[in-house]
Amino acid sequence: MAIRVILKDTDPLLRQISKPVEEITPRIHKLLDDMAETMYDAEGVGLAAPQIAILKRVIVIDIGEGLIELINPEIIEKDGVQIGPEGCLSVPGVVGKVSRAEHVKVKALDRNGKERIYEGHGLLARAFQHEIDHLNGILFTDLAEEYYKEDLNL
Template sequence: MAVRKIVMYPAEVLEKECEIVTQFDKKLGKILDDMYDTMIEFDGVGIAAPQIGIDKQIAIVDIGDETGTIELINPEILETKGEQTGPEGCLSFPGLFGEVTRPFFVKVKAQNRKGKYYQIEAEDYMARAIQHEIDHLHGVLFTSKVSKYLKEEELEGVEEE
């Protein structure tokens, strides 16, 4: 396992539609392990493959609660409900934070590292983190959804996604 370099905006890979993962092998496992190590090293709560320069639909979310680490491969949002607005940051935009409105609830279908399909439902902060990472896989950056940028002193305990 290794800590990878975070790709910074305006790198092209951050704004493109990522490819579907078709091979569920040791190489994929290593990418997932490296993504986790990288996310932890940079104090993130989520990371997507394009953020380490890989053009594949792979993301990880771990907000530090009892849910643990969620590996999302080829994720697809099935349902959303409600609305929430809160601060977001991004490992590819160090020091930049903004208010973003997203659905409060999300239901997602994805695959695990072995290729097995599963569904997950999330609310509140976990739903926000999952949606932020899925956006990355479609070349959508949080900056395109910011209603107001925030100064660092306006933030209390906000983790970068």
């Protein structure tokens, strides 16, 4: 495993659409492992492959309930509304007020190629939507109603 460099918001790679994973290989397993290690090292709750300069539809999430690895994720259902603060490892020090669905259902492959359905409410729903947006070249700053500097002295 290796800690990768996280791209910052000015990098044009973050604005590109990621390609689907056609085959789950040992390289995809290593990518998942590296992404998890990078996310934990940066103290984030999610990371998308484009954030480490890999334009593949792969994300990892851990909101404190265990690691979730998703390959080719897609939102198949969403409802409700939540408006709240959101940040990003690619936009350090900035938080924005973003409107997201309160509940989402996501279909994805796991690292073994098995199709799985995940449901998320609240923070997990927000994380799913945020990371899937990265796969489509969208940053939270595109959606935020307002911004403020993160208070690092909490």
